[in-house]
Amino acid sequence: MTAICVEALEKTYKNGVQALKGLSLSVQTGEVFTLLGENGAGKSTLINILTTYLRPTSGNARMLGKDLYKNAAEIRSEIACVAQRTSIDTHLSLTENMMFQSKLYKIPKAEATERMKALIVAFGLERYMKYPVSSYSGGVKRRLDIALNMMSNPKILFMDEPTVGMDIQSRLAMWNMMKKIRSDFGTTIFLTTHYLEEADQLSDSICIMKDGKEIIQGTPLALREYLRQDMLQISFATKGQAKEHTAILAQSLNIKKMEVRESQIVFNVDNGLMELERTNHFLLDNQIIFTGIGIVKPTLEDVFIRLTSNPAKEVG
Numbered sequence: 001m002t003a004i005c006v007e008a009l010e011k012t013y014k015n016g017v018q019a020l021k022g023l024s025l026s027v028q029t030g031e032v033f034t035l036l037g038e039n040g041a042g043k044s045t046l047i048n049i050l051t052t053y054l055r056p057t058s059g060n061a062r063m064l065g066k067d068l069y070k071n072a073a074e075i076r077s078e079i080a081c082v083a084q085r086t087s088i089d090t091h092l093s094l095t096e097n098m099m100f101q102s103k104l105y106k107i108p109k110a111e112a113t114e115r116m117k118a119l120i121v122a123f124g125l126e127r128y129m130k131y132p133v134s135s136y137s138g139g140v141k142r143r144l145d146i147a148l149n150m151m152s153n154p155k156i157l158f159m160d161e162p163t164v165g166m167d168i169q170s171r172l173a174m175w176n177m178m179k180k181i182r183s184d185f186g187t188t189i190f191l192t193t194h195y196l197e198e199a200d201q202l203s204d205s206i207c208i209m210k211d212g213k214e215i216i217q218g219t220p221l222a223l224r225e226y227l228r229q230d231m232l233q234i235s236f237a238t239k240g241q242a243k244e245h246t247a248i249l250a251q252s253l254n255i256k257k258m259e260v261r262e263s264q265i266v267f268n269v270d271n272g273l274m275e276l277e278r279t280n281h282f283l284l285d286n287q288i289i290f291t292g293i294g295i296v297k298p299t300l301e302d303v304f305i306r307l308t309s310n311p312a313k314e315v316g
């Protein structure tokens with residue numbers, strides 16, 4: 001079943017900035033859907049429209065089988081949104097925060113208590129209960145914020161860049177939490193990020209967007225050639241040296257496209273380890289002086305370059 005269906009959505013702000021330029025995408029019920037895009041791509045604008053805070057300039061959107069504008073109030077009661085800023089009250093305890101949330105949604109007390117217990121266990125929050133909320137780290141605050149948003153048993157949970165600025169430990173805890181929400185509570189998750197790895201690890205479906213429009217949508221597997229492409233990077237002492245060796249390397253190693261970035265040469269390869277060995281040999285055999293060689297993962301920018309050098313297509 002389709003949870004969210006967006007067609008040709010456009011949004012022009014009062015100042016004339018066109019944040020969405022005919023965006024279309026669809027989200028299936030029960031999946032983790034990731035919207036991947038750089039700063040200013042229009043991710044938050046879309047979330048604000050889908051959570052009914054903003055009205056689009058034109059286009060259609062249906063959610064949970066209802067029209068987003070005609071049934072806005074009804075839809076609002078069935079969704080929750082974890083915004084960039086947390087909605088926690090640091091003067092209240094963890095459980096007080098959760099019960100307060102249930103009052104906002106008018107959930108009967110007995111039911112709210114049961115639900116709170118289940119969420120505390122599911123998200124491993126027991127051990128924080130004895131400490132004041134004001135002492136929590138950023139990562140734990142965010143986990144509590146998500147637990148709060150889950151109190152109303154939403155059908156869809158929106159999260160706008162939930163892991164931005166987190167260290168790897170907190171990010172992993174957050175990923176586990178999202179997997180749990182999907183498996184234990186069956187909630188559809190719509191999240192935005194600009195981390196390729198996060199989209200790859202976590203999502204059932206990914207939509208990559210740029211400048212207010214989707215470029216491609218598919219499963220991580222279908223987008224594998226973009227998300228998990230190995231790249232080889234050879235470092236030189238200076239940019240001049242990198243430039244000087246580009247032509248000979250491209251020709252001898254039969255690489256169609258090589259790029260010089262600062263004092264490094266970077267190019268796509270199919271098999272990172274094999275190419276690393278081959279290239280390393282070539283450099284040594286030809287006594288080319290370099291300062292380092294290694295396999296690097298593509299950045300979002302690299303994915304865009306690859307995607308835009310191929311015409312957009314629907315995959316997965």
Ligand SMILES: Nc1ncnc2c1ncn2[C@@H]1O[C@H](COP(=O)(O)OP(=O)(O)OP(=O)(O)O)[C@@H](O)[C@H]1O
Nearest residue numbers: 013015017019037038039040041042043044045046
């Ligand atoms: N209230 C507003 N009024 C005018 N322009 C806005 C407003 N909000 C966002 N914009 C502009 O719309 C474009 C899309 O912004 P949006 O916040 O949706 O992007 P984003 O993908 O969420 O970016 P980020 O990764 O930085 O959060 C940007 O050019 C932004 O400057």
Ligand SMILES: [Mg+2]
Nearest residue numbers: 043044045160
């Ligand atoms: Mg944003």
